[in-house]
Amino acid sequence: MPNADNDSVRKSFALFILLVTTSLLLTPPYASAYMVKYKEDYYKLFHVHYQQLPDDCIENIYWLEQAVKADFANPLYAKAKIRDEKDWEKYRYLFMMHLNLKLIEQHMRLGRVYDHQVARFYDAPWKDVYLDELKKAKSCYETALVYWKEAKVWAEKANVARFNFLFLTDIQGWEDERERIGNGKLNYEKILNREITRVQTVIDDFTAMESTDY
Numbered sequence: 001m002p003n004a005d006n007d008s009v010r011k012s013f014a015l016f017i018l019l020v021t022t023s024l025l026l027t028p029p030y031a032s033a034y035m036v037k038y039k040e041d042y043y044k045l046f047h048v049h050y051q052q053l054p055d056d057c058i059e060n061i062y063w064l065e066q067a068v069k070a071d072f073a074n075p076l077y078a079k080a081k082i083r084d085e086k087d088w089e090k091y092r093y094l095f096m097m098h099l100n101l102k103l104i105e106q107h108m109r110l111g112r113v114y115d116h117q118v119a120r121f122y123d124a125p126w127k128d129v130y131l132d133e134l135k136k137a138k139s140c141y142e143t144a145l146v147y148w149k150e151a152k153v154w155a156e157k158a159n160v161a162r163f164n165f166l167f168l169t170d171i172q173g174w175e176d177e178r179e180r181i182g183n184g185k186l187n188y189e190k191i192l193n194r195e196i197t198r199v200q201t202v203i204d205d206f207t208a209m210e211s212t213d214y
Contacts, residue, residue: 037070037073039068039070057106060102061110065103067099079171080170081168081170097174098177104147104148107143107147108141111136112137114133115134130206134199134202145189148189151188155178155182
């Protein structure tokens with residue numbers, strides 16, 4: 001996670017990686033019929049939990065980041081029908097855009113776990129706990145902002161004139177995301193900056209409290 005500065009999230013993330021690595025080492029070769037190698041493979045491991053706990057978000061962030069770094073599978077195994085090189089080019093741009101959008105969503109979900117909307121006077125005795133959690137939330141939102149910049153770059157690549165009237169209908173949801181970014185209806189920068197500013201205000205309110213008053 002770029003620029004992440006909260007220790008507990010990093011520790012949980014490191015523990016998850018350790019568990020995954022250990023599991024792979026202990027799995028006998030004949031049981032490993034499916035090799036996770038390409039973006040499409042890692043994306044299959046991403047899933048939204050009904051109840052999104054911190055470890056669930058961290059797990060999803062791990063798989064999505066691996067997907068971002070991995071190579072694309074052969075066009076025959078793409079998540080959309082690829083007819084020619086032009087389809088293939090747009091598919092790659094849309095996939096990268098979509099992965100970054102999902103990383104934003106997961107960081108926002110993780111941030112909300114630690115977020116607090118207001119600093120109440122009677123919470124003063126536990127202000128250090130609240131401050132720690134609020135800083136984690138702010139870090140998650142700031143990290144999501146980095147992914148938003150990446151998502152916009154890929155959306156712009158998929159929005160150039162040569163792709164006019166070219167729609168990959170098998171991934172219509174991704175096409176819709178591209179269109180919403182292009183027309184400004186999807187703007188995570190505005191949302192995230194608002195959340196970062198709000199969290200900083202709550203942090204300032206807690207910092208100003210005297211924990212010995214109550």
